[in-house]
Amino acid sequence: KAGVTQTPRYLIKTRGQQVTLSCSPISGHRSVSWYQQTPGQGLQFLFEYFSETQRNKGNFPGRFSGRQFSNSRSEMNVSTLELGDSALYLCASSRLAGVSDTQYFGPGTRLTVL
């Protein structure tokens, strides 16, 4: 079956703008998690959604937000972009939440902030 898909794959924005990234999980998966990867900080957990509710949130400012739709698709939004937001944003899906369940990652969205 199809894997996790993310759109767009590449994005260039300027400081102060906002951006919305989209993630479609594997069919039947209800949990979607988002991660940020930068050369300096590595892979860091942003937040997790399950059944349209945010379950967990990492240590990121309020400029980073997300939501999940009834079909389990998820979007994340970053407002007032800063140069430091340039990163690879990864989405991962799993069937369950709250237990140790295998997460499968998408290819990522490469965001460049100029």
Add this chain to the structure above:
Amino acid sequence: DAKTTQPTSMDCAEGRAANLPCNHSTISGNEYVYWYRQIHSQGPQYIIHGLKNNETNEMASLIITEDRKSSTLILPHATLRDTAVYYCIVNNAGNMLTFGGGTRLMVKP
């Protein structure tokens, strides 16, 4: 989640077994050991996971010591396409994975 320690980098000859160690001395009884790999700028790829027993799948084998304080990921016949960063993660908290620096495996011809 328990912290893991992995070597920063390793080399392996093509066709030979690659043995990647991971130390997780503070692992608790209900924490699983997961392995992922990331090939340059792609999303991490799930490899294998286990709780207590050794596990094997089509990609790799996972050997967990009896005291569960360390584990080894084994790629039985490494190829150039196995060159990647390999992450060992211990997890019991669902979907909040904590990634360390991983091991950069270089498979050489």
